[in-house]
Every structure is written in C-alpha cells, then in structure tokens.
Amino acid sequence: MSERARQTLRDGESASTAIVDAVSEVTGTPATELPPLDESIDAGALDQLFDRPTVPQKRRGVVVFEMADCLVAVTSQNTITVTKVDGDGTLAETLSLAEEADTA
Secondary structure, three states: OOOEEEEEOOOOOOHHHHHHHHHHHHHOOOHHHOOOHHHOOOHHHHHHHOOHHHOOOOOOOEEEEEEOOEEEEEEOOOEEEEEEOOOOOOHHHHHHHHHHHHHO
C-alpha cells in the first residue's frame, strides 16, 4: 500500500477499470470491497471521455474527483493519479493534484 499511484492507460484498458485498480492499490482495499465508482462519477461517461482512440492529441484537460478517501485525477494524456487523503480532500489539494497531473 502506498500513498500515491500513477499509471498510464494501456491500449484496450478502460479508465474505470484502471481507476478502481489504482484506488485499490493506494488504499490496500480489494477492488471488490471498494464503493462502486458510479457513486463518485459516471463511469460510463468517464470511459467515453478517455477512450484512447477518441482523445485528440491536442486536447488538454483533467477530471478530478474523490473516491474512497482518495483524490483521483485523469488527464487527457491518459494518465491516472490517485492520492490518499486524510478525511475530505481540500480544494487546495484538489487543485494541486489537477495541476500536477496536467503537467505530468
């Protein structure tokens, strides 16, 4: 278990699956015991947004949300960063993570 995980989506891998796996790694909680991703964000919309073949290389952006006491950032470069937070993530932590993820 670590406080942070960063990975790049692999070909054919959905963002939702990669996020659940990364949150599981950071929290030390089996993926099957985590709250459903759809309780934090629309997993289907997230998968469509970050489907590798459909994301133009010139597009930039970050989606940041909280799941299982973690801040999750997904970038248009298909990088997922999950950071464990104590209690509720603050706005400053969220903005810092989004900025860091977007420049990675």
